[in-house]
Amino acid sequence: MECRHETRIRVRYAETDQMGIVYHANYLVWFEVGRAEFMRARGLPYPELSAQGLELPVIEASCRYRAPARYDDQLTVATALDLLRSTRLRFRYEVYRGQKLLATGTTEHAFVNRQGRPVNLAKKKPELWRQLERLLGTPAGEGKP
Amino acid sequence: MECRHETRIRVRYAETDQMGIVYHANYLVWFEVGRAEFMRARGLPYPELSAQGLELPVIEASCRYRAPARYDDQLTVATALDLLRSTRLRFRYEVYRGQKLLATGTTEHAFVNRQGRPVNLAKKKPELWRQLERLLGTPAGEGKP
């Protein structure tokens, strides 16, 4: 993974379940933390996108669980941009405890306006689109689909 | 508890923690389900209050945990109005598994408008206020503080 951003997460008691491991849905929440920090690190924090009338609801999510995370673990969430199109983008994630890979996943997001309508960013908000292209560091459409 | 409403809840795996019992914060979520059903049963469902520009954010919450709830338990959440004032209201709750009382709690709510500002309902929305008084079945201010 090149151009990825790493975020540290400490597992909360609330995130465990009675199997003694982290409940699987929480990885999607960690992915959210990962991409928020990825965007912030690139100068495009979510609240600013939102202030510009752009929301990025999740339209697809997936996760493969290889080994369980446990209470109090210190994890690293590595986030990378996987795809950038004028109507959507996709991130991919790897969750590590030390060197051990615990999980991998992806989330795909639509570009929508405040009313929740899909927008073609290149057409409707060309300035923001160029900023995204430039800051996210991949020419549009170069991600591996 | 007179004039209370009973709602059934089935404990989700997601709600357990590694102690093998329900994580304590989830009781507040069940209280939310309890008061939503209480309000619906009285003809004042939350979405309708919201449509009239009224929100009821929680300003205080408390819970006493007497015995743990466990995965797959079928619980009863008994909800009653505890206090009704022109600026706020309070509910109280009891959580049972069968006859066994597992937890008791309260939540207090401010009346706020869409902008999040506190409102004196009796003054600002007298019609809605009279409706609340009538439907919630207790004369305003008669709850046990």
Add this chain to the structure above:
Amino acid sequence: MECRHETRIRVRYAETDQMGIVYHANYLVWFEVGRAEFMRARGLPYPELSAQGLELPVIEASCRYRAPARYDDQLTVATALDLLRSTRLRFRYEVYRGQKLLATGTTEHAFVNRQGRPVNLAKKKPELWRQLERLLGTPAGEGKP
């Protein structure tokens, strides 16, 4: 989807986010409710599997979000067995509001023992394995991959 089980879910306020729609990770929790009811309806409730020393941790999960669910929506989660092997099984899910399909998804589960080790159910617990085959209603390995 044949042989599927339908469960009713009411969206909780806790499940919404500031976009005014359900936060995406909660669909995985609803899937959990869906398969729990699926298994219960077939006479194999989770607590009984657990009592027999069998756990079914999620090893893969995916969800496609087509249209947002909102607070207080009454949803139907339709659950079907997608695959049954001696070491794992897979469910698939559809979430509806009325006739409208909101989301589809899958979860895959390993068979593990109390120590969290993978088990070949057909070899290690043949009786439970035959029960699973019979009750889940599909000959092993006949699911559409």
Add this chain to the structure above:
Amino acid sequence: MECRHETRIRVRYAETDQMGIVYHANYLVWFEVGRAEFMRARGLPYPELSAQGLELPVIEASCRYRAPARYDDQLTVATALDLLRSTRLRFRYEVYRGQKLLATGTTEHAFVNRQGRPVNLAKKKPELWRQLERLLGTPAGEGKP
């Protein structure tokens, strides 16, 4: 608050609700993070207590919400020991955004063994009890009830 520990929390999107503010139950989760870091800072991390057969389930929790926290806020959770007895302890919490106090709360915890039975720590585990007394920095029973 003397002898308190401060932890930093960044608000997650998952923690917001459709009112555009943090859903109230999440403060209890932040309190959990606060006391975990409090204990770690005093050399008594939760996993070590658990390894010694001691669990601290919540028996009472309360929270007053003064001003809403919002997505992406950086918060400080200040945690202090409020009471230490041989059968239970209590923490109190303050949540700040910068200098602004957003919420205050308490949690009370029983000492229980692995089987979930209450234990008198001073009698059953005198060494751990003395360690707790010493490290938590308040003579037993001196907290303000």
